[in-house]
Amino acid sequence: MARPRNPLLNRERIVTAALELVDGEGLAALSTRRLAAGLGVSGPSLYNHFPTKDALLDAVVDTVLGEVDLSMLGRDPWPEALRDWARSYRAALAAHPNLVPVLAHGPGRRANALRLADAVFGALVDAGWPRGEATRIGALMRYLVFGSALGSFAGGFVDDQQVYTADYPRLGQAHLLAEHQRAIDEGAFETGLAALIEGLALRFERLHPAV
Amino acid sequence: MARPRNPLLNRERIVTAALELVDGEGLAALSTRRLAAGLGVSGPSLYNHFPTKDALLDAVVDTVLGEVDLSMLGRDPWPEALRDWARSYRAALAAHPNLVPVLAHGPGRRANALRLADAVFGALVDAGWPRGEATRIGALMRYLVFGSALGSFAGGFVDDQQVYTADYPRLGQAHLLAEHQRAIDEGAFETGLAALIEGLALRFERLHPAV
DNA sequence: GTCTATATGCTGATAGAC
DNA sequence: GTCTATCAGCATATAGAC
Structure with a gap:
């Protein structure tokens, strides 16, 4: 697949899936491949939306802080x-x-x-x-x-x-x-x-x- | 080299070197290979003294708590x-x-x-x-x-x-x-x-x- | 019991095609 | 913006030398 006309991913969908994965299976289960697989894409696709895994985690953390x-x-x-x-x-x-x-x-x-x-x-x-x-x-x-x-x-x-x-x-x-x-x-x-x-x-x- | 007549390693030497490495270059620098290299042996040798890297870290942590x-x-x-x-x-x-x-x-x-x-x-x-x-x-x-x-x-x-x-x-x-x-x-x-x-x-x- | 050498299957991340 | 292919580095397992 090349560039789809409607993007498959966006930051919010990625963050939500990441939080679910961490909540359900623990921090260690959050690898870029596992996360991407759950979203129906391949690993490196995430890097179009976050520069590093740390940046992704940062966004997840901030979502949780928003619940306070x-x-x-x-x-x-x-x-x-x-x-x-x-x-x-x-x-x-x-x-x-x-x-x-x-x-x-x-x-x-x-x-x-x-x-x-x-x-x-x-x-x-x-x-x-x-x-x-x-x-x-x-x-x-x-x-x-x-x-x-x-x-x-x-x-x-x-x-x-x-x-x-x-x-x-x-x-x-x-x-x-x-x-x-x-x-x-x-x-x-x-x-x-x-x-x-x-x-x-x-x-x-x-x-x-x-x- | 096979079994040296005098062991090159022991738990204390490993723990001390690990603590120095973490203090000096950060947690991320503590890989089994880096640590072993600093001790003059190859990576897997550490596993003769600690079952996992976590067990090693545990021992390092306890050394620090001993300073209280x-x-x-x-x-x-x-x-x-x-x-x-x-x-x-x-x-x-x-x-x-x-x-x-x-x-x-x-x-x-x-x-x-x-x-x-x-x-x-x-x-x-x-x-x-x-x-x-x-x-x-x-x-x-x-x-x-x-x-x-x-x-x-x-x-x-x-x-x-x-x-x-x-x-x-x-x-x-x-x-x-x-x-x-x-x-x-x-x-x-x-x-x-x-x-x-x-x-x-x-x-x-x-x-x-x-x- | 302690080491070396080699190998497996993960990981985060990059390059380039479409 | 997604793919595939690929890379280096990781913890760790295993086999064998002594």
């Missing part, structure tokens, strides 16, 4: 807004666990990544936080979100209690087993979110003493 | 111990930035990873934290450490202010540029550490009311 709800930012009081935004952020990652390692590599340079960072930064500044602090708080929340996502979705502890009870009796008692890892990370995320926002509220009060 | 200082745990009061431990943890990652993406994938199943988790868990329990809370706090601190390491060492924002000021004026003002990313992550780490420990101290006081 930002509507509470600038609308609700900052502590609640920050909490709900972080939960929505985490939920977006949880919907695509196989992609988390890719998402974790840097804040991203694409439209949705920037929209995300701009929204939370703006909401904090508008609420009265100094710019420097707002930047740091935005970064901080990302750490919490990605840390808990990485722990949960990327391996974790072996599911064999004996491995631990043998040499690390206290760890064994901590229920650090694979079956519980997800629950632990969700609990740690919520604990951290609450403690962090409480700690930040103390700091905010020192910054803006009430009367 | 644990001496303050169980010695100092828990808030200070937690803070200093987190800083030592972060410093160990900062010493091997190219390895951070690998380190971030799960808590690890090797001796030093378990020693680390056991030490912090034990110290918190001994200080009076319930087991469940101690587990969550340990996880939480890892999120902070890895999140700030990933942000700093794994790409970050493009170093072109115009990209931001055009469509995201508030972000531009936030100094979210590559040259500042490292400082931001260090600041966010310290801010988060302080706020988190303050928030946890409040929680601890509710748990153990003073008099």
Whole structure:
């Protein structure tokens, strides 16, 4: 086949198929050949739409970031807004666990990544936080979100209690087993979110003493 | 050459060379051929000492985790111990930035990873934290450490202010540029550490009311 | 048990025909 | 804008020398 009168591919179709492949069969299954085969074309055809595989992955990542709800930012009081935004952020990652390692590599340079960072930064500044602090708080929340996502979705502890009870009796008692890892990370995320926002509220009060 | 009378390779020599290669030339430079060449042997020889490349990377990761200082745990009061431990943890990652993406994938199943988790868990329990809370706090601190390491060492924002000021004026003002990313992550780490420990101290006081 | 040599089947990516 | 053909590099398997 040569050039078809109607293109078989476009960026959106490729990104959608790539995300489905990663969600369904894991990151390792995403090879240019596999992806192209699923789209009914041959491997190198993808390179007419993306310069490299990395650029393709970038676009996939940005699609996922577009799923994060930002509507509470600038609308609700900052502590609640920050909490709900972080939960929505985490939920977006949880919907695509196989992609988390890719998402974790840097804040991203694409439209949705920037929209995300701009929204939370703006909401904090508008609420009265100094710019420097707002930047740091935005970064901080990302750490919490990605840390808990990485722990949960990327391996974790072996599911064999004996491995631990043998040499690390206290760890064994901590229920650090694979079956519980997800629950632990969700609990740690919520604990951290609450403690962090409480700690930040103390700091905010020192910054803006009430009367 | 066939079997040399004195083995050319052993696990320690391989791990050391792999870490040097990753530190010096990045993760992508670590191929079995490159590594073997640097050790004066041919590629497949490594498989006499490690079953897969992943197992090798696992061993490298564990070596780095062995550099984390644990001496303050169980010695100092828990808030200070937690803070200093987190800083030592972060410093160990900062010493091997190219390895951070690998380190971030799960808590690890090797001796030093378990020693680390056991030490912090034990110290918190001994200080009076319930087991469940101690587990969550340990996880939480890892999120902070890895999140700030990933942000700093794994790409970050493009170093072109115009990209931001055009469509995201508030972000531009936030100094979210590559040259500042490292400082931001260090600041966010310290801010988060302080706020988190303050928030946890409040929680601890509710748990153990003073008099 | 430790090495070398060789081979397999992946991978991302390029060149040129249509 | 898609094809086919092709490339170099990858992790890894296998066979054999000692």
